[in-house]
Amino acid sequence: MTNKLYYESAFIQEWETVISGTAQKEDGLYLVLADTAFYPHGGGQPCDTGYINGIAVLDVILEEDTVLHKVERMPESTSVSCVIDWDRRFDHMQQHSGQHLLSAVFLKQLQAVTLSFHLGSDYATVDIDLPELPQAQMAEIEQEVNRQIYMNRSITSYFVDEEELAKLTLVKQPKVTENIRIVEIEGVEHNACGGTHVSSTGAIGMIKLLRAEKQKGNIRVTFKCGYRALQEFNDGMKILGALSAKYNTGKEEIMDRIEKWEQEQKLVQAELTALKEQNDQYAAHELLSSREPDSPVIAHIYEDKTLKDLQNLAGKLTALSELPVLLLSAAENKIVLARSGSTGFSCGAFFKANLTEYQGKGGGSDKLAQAGFALREQALDFYEFAKSQLLTY
Numbered sequence: 001m002t003n004k005l006y007y008e009s010a011f012i013q014e015w016e017t018v019i020s021g022t023a024q025k026e027d028g029l030y031l032v033l034a035d036t037a038f039y040p041h042g043g044g045q046p047c048d049t050g051y052i053n054g055i056a057v058l059d060v061i062l063e064e065d066t067v068l069h070k071v072e073r074m075p076e077s078t079s080v081s082c083v084i085d086w087d088r089r090f091d092h093m094q095q096h097s098g099q100h101l102l103s104a105v106f107l108k109q110l111q112a113v114t115l116s117f118h119l120g121s122d123y124a125t126v127d128i129d130l131p132e133l134p135q136a137q138m139a140e141i142e143q144e145v146n147r148q149i150y151m152n153r154s155i156t157s158y159f160v161d162e163e164e165l166a167k168l169t170l171v172k173q174p175k176v177t178e179n180i181r182i183v184e185i186e187g188v189e190h191n192a193c194g195g196t197h198v199s200s201t202g203a204i205g206m207i208k209l210l211r212a213e214k215q216k217g218n219i220r221v222t223f224k225c226g227y228r229a230l231q232e233f234n235d236g237m238k239i240l241g242a243l244s245a246k247y248n249t250g251k252e253e254i255m256d257r258i259e260k261w262e263q264e265q266k267l268v269q270a271e272l273t274a275l276k277e278q279n280d281q282y283a284a285h286e287l288l289s290s291r292e293p294d295s296p297v298i299a300h301i302y303e304d305k306t307l308k309d310l311q312n313l314a315g316k317l318t319a320l321s322e323l324p325v326l327l328l329s330a331a332e333n334k335i336v337l338a339r340s341g342s343t344g345f346s347c348g349a350f351f352k353a354n355l356t357e358y359q360g361k362g363g364g365s366d367k368l369a370q371a372g373f374a375l376r377e378q379a380l381d382f383y384e385f386a387k388s389q390l391l392t393y
Helices: 086-110 135-150 162-166 226-246 251-290 307-320 347-354 376-390
Strands: 014-025 028-033 050-052 055-063 066-071 079-084 114-119 124-128 155-160 180-185 189-192 207-215 218-225 298-302 325-329 334-338 360-364 368-373
Touching: 079 086, 086 114, 086 124, 086 135, 086 180, 086 189, 086 207, 086 218, 086 226, 135 207, 155 162, 162 180, 207 226, 218 226, 226 251, 251 298, 251 307, 298 307, 298 376, 307 325, 307 334, 307 368, 325 376, 334 347, 334 360, 334 376, 347 360, 347 368, 347 376, 360 376, 368 376
Parallel strands: 298 325
Antiparallel strands: 014 028, 014 079, 028 066, 050 055, 050 079, 055 066, 114 124, 124 218, 155 180, 180 189, 207 218, 325 334, 334 368, 360 368
């Protein structure tokens, strides 16, 4: 049995103790300390990390009533000095206490029970017994939970027996029947919990609800508390500042400026599409007029056109001529083969039968096929092969 200092105070950061046992597991060496403030995994909260005699604590688990600490190697002495990674511990305290308060507000405001809690390294989530959570409703929840933070209500934890437990109103009854630990937010709720918490709601700092999404018929709310929420705000302000500078406008006018820019881009894109259409028509007629009179195929190599450009141009050519069309994009090492409805061979079947020999990949239908090659030389070789074969059709 381990003396769990984290139950005496979540603010213990350093202490002296002795190694009372060891355990060799498949994943490494674990130490048992007579006294520990290292919190093990449990209740949705990750474990603490830190150092034992300068040796990193990699993991902390609970087996029955004993806390096991995974370390890289055995300390030289059985008397040890322990140090908690306080930034990690305090972050977990903020997130966990914030979750209690957030769940209490969901219950009071919407009569919605929290089904599960997960505390990750970047954000935390709660699954709420709700079919949906509109944005306006989520904003109201966020406003109220932060109001409760600013009231700086005390947060205390203590153990109760069954008689004392019966006098408390709990959302969910504990699974254990002894060593029942209650975390109380003054004037808000009593909750059976074994986690570490801050001493008042003010120490949560702030809570920012990031998104709400459906999860197995319920709503999963992603949120950040304390320093995580502050970092989220700072990251957002950094992006907002960059956008403000890019568009040379105040933060309040950025959305209007972006909408105006999008409208301008739509007009530019429409003009570009029209010009490309005209250019394709011109290119198609030019290819037809420059083709050798007796050639049974329209073939050309382009240095700068994309696959999509080739497909559009091939469509124009097959509308004007019954000859097969073979086009190569040297920029992308891609080839398009197309035919009109009256030509008697399959583009897709031709590619399927011959691409492998040239290390090409692709395929298509009877009337249109496309292929890509890793090397320019492979694309050029296949182009010349296909051109020579089409001359015989």
